[in-house]
Amino acid sequence: MLLRRGEYHRFIADGSPHVYLVPSAAVFRLDNASTAILDALGDDDVAPHDLEGRLADRFPLADVRDTITELLSSRAIRSVDAPLPVVRAELPKKRIPLTTLVLNVTSKCNLSCKYCYEYGEDRISEPVSKPRFMNEQTARDSVDFMFAESGDQKRVHLTFFGGETLLNFKVLQSALTYAKERAEVLGKEVDASLTTNATLLREEIIDWMIENDIGVTVSMDGAREQQDELRVFSNGMGSYDLIVPKVKELLRRHTSRPIGARVTLTKNNLKVREIYRHLKEELGFYEVGFAPVTTSWQRDYAIQNEGFEYMLEEFQALAQEFLATSLEGRHHGFSNVRDTLDEIHKGVAKAYPCGAGIGLLGVATDGDVALCHRFAGSDTHKLGTVVGGIDHARQDDYLLKHHIANKTDCATCWARSLCAGGCYHEANTRYGSTEAPNLHYCDWIRRWSATCLEVYATLSARRPDFLRQFEA
Amino acid sequence: MNHLKAVNRKARAIEAIHEEQDVVALQGTQGPRNPEGPHIPLGCSFVFAPGWEVDSTGSTAGLCQPVERDLYDCYVTCFWPIHVPDLYNHAPDWTSKCAAAQQDWRKIDLIFP
Numbered sequence: 131m132l133l134r135r136g137e138y139h140r141f142i143a144d145g146s147p148h149v150y151l152v153p154s155a156a157v158f159r160l161d162n163a164s165t166a167i168l169d170a171l172g173d174d175d176v177a178p179h180d181l182e183g184r185l186a187d188r189f190p191l192a193d194v195r196d197t198i199t200e201l202l203s204s205r206a207i208r209s210v211d212a213p214l215p216v217v218r219a220e221l222p223k224k225r226i227p228l229t230t231l232v233l234n235v236t237s238k239c240n241l242s243c244k245y246c247y248e249y250g251e252d253r254i255s256e257p258v259s260k261p262r263f264m265n266e267q268t269a270r271d272s273v274d275f276m277f278a279e280s281g282d283q284k285r286v287h288l289t290f291f292g293g294e295t296l297l298n299f300k301v302l303q304s305a306l307t308y309a310k311e312r313a314e315v316l317g318k319e320v321d322a323s324l325t326t327n328a329t330l331l332r333e334e335i336i337d338w339m340i341e342n343d344i345g346v347t348v349s350m351d352g353a354r355e356q357q358d359e360l361r362v363f364s365n366g367m368g369s370y371d372l373i374v375p376k377v378k379e380l381l382r383r384h385t386s387r388p389i390g391a392r393v394t395l396t397k398n399n400l401k402v403r404e405i406y407r408h409l410k411e412e413l414g415f416y417e418v419g420f421a422p423v424t425t426s427w428q429r430d431y432a433i434q435n436e437g438f439e440y441m442l443e444e445f446q447a448l449a450q451e452f453l454a455t456s457l458e459g460r461h462h463g464f465s466n467v468r469d470t471l472d473e474i475h476k477g478v479a480k481a482y483p484c485g486a487g488i489g490l491l492g493v494a495t496d497g498d499v500a501l502c503h504r505f506a507g508s509d510t511h512k513l514g515t516v517v518g519g520i521d522h523a524r525q526d527d528y529l530l531k532h533h534i535a536n537k538t539d540c541a542t543c544w545a546r547s548l549c550a551g552g553c554y555h556e557a558n559t560r561y562g563s564t565e566a567p568n569l570h571y572c573d574w575i576r577r578w579s580a581t582c583l584e585v586y587a588t589l590s591a592r593r594p595d596f597l598r599q600f601e602a
Numbered sequence: 603m604n605h606l607k608a609v610n611r612k613a614r615a616i617e618a619i620h621e622e623q624d625v626v627a628l629q630g631t632q633g634p635r636n637p638e639g640p641h642i643p644l645g646c647s648f649v650f651a652p653g654w655e656v657d658s659t660g661s662t663a664g665l666c667q668p669v670e671r672d673l674y675d676c677y678v679t680c681f682w683p684i685h686v687p688d689l690y691n692h693a694p695d696w697t698s699k700c701a702a703a704q705q706d707w708r709k710i711d712l713i714f715p
Contacts, residue, residue, distance in 0.1 A: 159606070160605070200603045200604070
């Protein structure tokens with residue numbers, strides 16, 4: 131028998147060697163013997179008695195044997211003869227119920243952000259054939275659809291998206307009222323949230339948010355010079371001065387749920403720490419999440435190689451702040467880290483990058499159901515209608531095609547259990563197909579995953595209480 | 603585990619399986635963890651041995667394999683510890699005089715603990 135290394139990523143956290151195993155997504159801390167065995171094995175095939183011989187002067191034989199058993203058992207190493215498990219694209223054993231429905235209540239927006247995928251040069255929806263606003267009936271049908279597809283899920287999430295959601299405030303109100311009535315009848319719970327650009331916030335709307343315990347995310351890119359570069363009205367005027375008093379009022383009054391800012395990073399807007407400080411510390415958002423703009427590579431706001439490098443440095447620096455703050459037992463609002471820590475904690479090993487088309491669906495203004503809100507309104511990515519239900523044949527076809535087993539490029543990547551190829555919409559915009567893995571940020575994802583693993587294992591060693599929040 | 607310290611939830615699950623050494627769980631697909639997996643039988647039921655059966659005339663002469671072969675099915679391929687001595691520790695030479703079961707089975711000695 132010969133032994134060979136399994137698939138893993140090794141890293142140091144809190145001064146100790148650790149290993150992140152693939153595809154199980156288990157994280158183990160290594161002791162001296164297990165570290166020595168993995169070192170001795172390297173990338174070669176070695177017989178167990180050879181390994182025992184090489185380590186004889188450092189560890190008792192029984193220890194080496196025990197450790198080999200443990201490494202085999204956890205699949206950190208494997209026997210060369212043992213067949214590798216073959217990953218096949220297969221459907222989940224049971225149909226996964228719908229947990230989140232995103233309603234694109236309008237495709238219209240009062241801003242003209244230059245990078246917007248709903249409006250900009252890279253849009254995929256069919257604006258000509260669709261109504262600009264969802265009507266009350268479609269919203270009610272969507273709510274019925276949501277409950278019908280939610281199976282035995284007790285709690286369902288209804289999310290409003292746009293366009294600018296608050297342009298269709300009337301339909302938001304009636305849809306939520308109806309959802310609550312139906313939830314009552316069906317013995318379920320409905321949780322509501324929305325994303326807004328904050329330009330239309332006013333007292334009556336904030337009252338409604340408070341009264342209905344709405345989760346709110348504000349799309350905002352930072353301080354005035356960042357916000358006003360691309361988040362502009364159609365006449366080119368920036369939106370910062372208009373929204374700041376409204377955002378402050380929202381944050382002051384609506385305190386029952388944490389309110390987050392969602393930042394789009396572009397070539398000229400990459401100072402993550404500076405943006406974070408403005409939004410978190412000066413304006414008072416509870417947390418701030420960042421995502422690079424989704425765009426074809428040739429657009430002038432697209433982030434290029436050196437931009438990704440700079441963005442990673444900024445992310446890593448802010449992650450270190452997250453760690454330091456968390457070690458002190460205080461809250462830090464960098465939500466990108468928190469989301470990844472949650473996945474690492476649970477040991478999520480993904481067959482799909484996200485819940486789109488599985489537990490999450492998006493509804494277009496006319497009631498067409500698509501993979502997610504980003505595809506709502508695209509006929510190519512339609513999975514049914516709210517009245518006719520999900521087209522399960524199409525959904526199954528989609529699930530088989532997008533399974534990680536079909537992403538050959540990902541097969542040797544240690545970060546695939548966390549990434550699974552990345553956002554479908556990003557892939558569709560970059561490569562023209564939702565099935566393509568996002569190869570332009572592979573290295574970025576691996577380095578970012580490595581950082582998050584280090585943060586996780588350090589917290590696990592020094593502040594295990596911090597990780598309790600992910601137990602739910 | 604003594605040399606690997608489980609850090610996240612998935613690692614703890616792996617550790618639990620390692621500690622448990624549950625023969626049913628080790629079959630991989632069925633067991634308390636995965637009640638819906640297919641049952642993959644191991645041992646005598648898998649290799650189609652006549653077992654403790656009789657032929658159509660009520661005797662053992664017409665079975666497709668000599669009935670004495672059952673002995674080996676029980677103690678070599680089956681994980682279930684029945685009716686045969688412990689050949690790993692206590693009685694490793696138990697069948698050493700029994701070259702062909704159907705001829706030599708009388709040479710197998712009694713074993714006393």
